[in-house]
Amino acid sequence: MLLGVDHTGFVTNDIQRLYDFYTRLPGVKVTADLDTYSGELIDRLNGYKNAKVKMFNIQIGDDEPGVKKGFSAGKVEFIQFIDPPGEKLNLQNNAGGNAHISMITDSIDEDYARLKAEGVNFSCEPQEVDFGGELQGVKVVYFKDPDGRPVELMQFPT
Numbered sequence: 001m002l003l004g005v006d007h008t009g010f011v012t013n014d015i016q017r018l019y020d021f022y023t024r025l026p027g028v029k030v031t032a033d034l035d036t037y038s039g040e041l042i043d044r045l046n047g048y049k050n051a052k053v054k055m056f057n058i059q060i061g062d063d064e065p066g067v068k069k070g071f072s073a074g075k076v077e078f079i080q081f082i083d084p085p086g087e088k089l090n091l092q093n094n095a096g097g098n099a100h101i102s103m104i105t106d107s108i109d110e111d112y113a114r115l116k117a118e119g120v121n122f123s124c125e126p127q128e129v130d131f132g133g134e135l136q137g138v139k140v141v142y143f144k145d146p147d148g149r150p151v152e153l154m155q156f157p158t
Contacts, residue, residue, distance in 0.1 A: 027103075
């Protein structure tokens with residue numbers, strides 16, 4: 001029986017650029033610092049001979065489960081294949097196979113203003129969701145990370 005999700009992983013073509021970006025976001029903690037891995041185990045796990053990867057892991061939020069509306073801290077892994085290098089993906093919002101990272105905040109307007117002042121490009125100002133149900137009153141906004149991957153900020157009503 002499956003028990004849950006430990007983390008989500010994303011492949012990039014420029015790991016240092018993502019490291020510099022994600023590790024400066026508020027509430028983000030590095031759980032596995034940027035390092036390079038190779039060898040027989042990496043070859044077996046990834047299905048390549050002489051594979052070499054760089055990777056780091058982050059955690060968004062506290063370790064306490066149920067921090068906001070039943071959510072616990074989110075863990076994300078970023079990987080770059082040094083050997084063999086991969087092709088750049090189409091990260092348009094509507095591209096099949098694309099994914100996004102959703103982060104919960106307790107102050108979307110403050111985070112929006114601070115990140116915008118730092119040069120982060122948002123799709124619009126934070127918007128309040130009016131779909132009803134559990135999402136009623138949630139505020140949401142999207143921006144792109146340095147790879148062009150969509151990142152969502154969400155604030156639940158208090």
